[in-house]
Amino acid sequence: MSESRPSKNYRTKAVVLRTYKSGEADRIVVLMTEDHGKVRAVAKGARKSKRQAALLEPTVHLDAQLYRGKGDLDTITQVQAVDPFPSIRADLDRFTRAASFIEATDHVTPDREPHERLYRMLVGALRTVAGENPTLTSAGFFLKLLALEGLEPVLDRCVSCGAEEPLVSFDTVNFGTRCQDCRSGIPISDEGIRICRLILTGGLAAALKLPDDPVLDDVNRLAASMLEHQIERPLKSLGVV
Numbered sequence: 001m002s003e004s005r006p007s008k009n010y011r012t013k014a015v016v017l018r019t020y021k022s023g024e025a026d027r028i029v030v031l032m033t034e035d036h037g038k039v040r041a042v043a044k045g046a047r048k049s050k051r052q053a054a055l056l057e058p059t060v061h062l063d064a065q066l067y068r069g070k071g072d073l074d075t076i077t078q079v080q081a082v083d084p085f086p087s088i089r090a091d092l093d094r095f096t097r098a099a100s101f102i103e104a105t106d107h108v109t110p111d112r113e114p115h116e117r118l119y120r121m122l123v124g125a126l127r128t129v130a131g132e133n134p135t136l137t138s139a140g141f142f143l144k145l146l147a148l149e150g151l152e153p154v155l156d157r158c159v160s161c162g163a164e165e166p167l168v169s170f171d172t173v174n175f176g177t178r179c180q181d182c183r184s185g186i187p188i189s190d191e192g193i194r195i196c197r198l199i200l201t202g203g204l205a206a207a208l209k210l211p212d213d214p215v216l217d218d219v220n221r222l223a224a225s226m227l228e229h230q231i232e233r234p235l236k237s238l239g240v241v
């Protein structure tokens with residue numbers, strides 16, 4: 001590992017995933033960085049500086065100067081906002097959604113393994129949520145995250161018997177659709193399956209433009225269940241859906 005260590009002082013863009021208090025005035029910050037993967041760092045005196053405290057909050061996109069010491073924790077020496085996403089912070093629906101992306105990213109990312117594509121995907125998703133926030137943003141992020149981690153669901157046949165249609169449910173254990181005869185798991189319509197496939201075959205932009213319809217919420221719930229099953233835990237930030 002030592003050969004991939006950044007120099008002692010380094011600078012990177014990052015999204016704040018999580019923070020917690022440490023001692024009297026410090027804050028530990030978990031960052032998804034552009035260049036070094038997930039990094040834990042201490043922000044000394046952060047709780048005494050209003051400017052810093054405002055930036056070191058989950059979902060904030062920032063530019064950080066860090067110092068790599070001998071331990072597991074780096075030290076944040078300077079932070080600047082890239083985009084604090086005020087609209088996410090001002091709106092509970094947006095914040096809940098952004099928090100679920102952050103939580104999922106946190107769970108799939110080991111410490112200090114560079115994963116630039118996931119970093120970019122997270123920043124892109126946060127920008128979308130901060131902007132028009134189309135309904136399928138959640139399914140888009142969760143399905144793309146599964147694909148990025150090599151965990152794409154089977155959506156073109158029954159995972160039990162191989163039949164190609166009619167597919168009527170999704171089996172989270174065998175991670176694929178099931179036909180009418182083998183149905184078990186989460187019911188899903190033809191249209192819902194079609195939308196999942198569209199997202200996974202380069203059609204996310206088109207999916208995000210689909211007019212609102214209850215099927216979009218079904219797809220969001222299904223995609224969240226897929227991800228929760230793969231990371232083997234519920235996404236706390238989604239609460240009871």
Ligand SMILES: [Zn+2]
Binds near residue numbers: 159179180182183
């Ligand atoms: Zn079947």
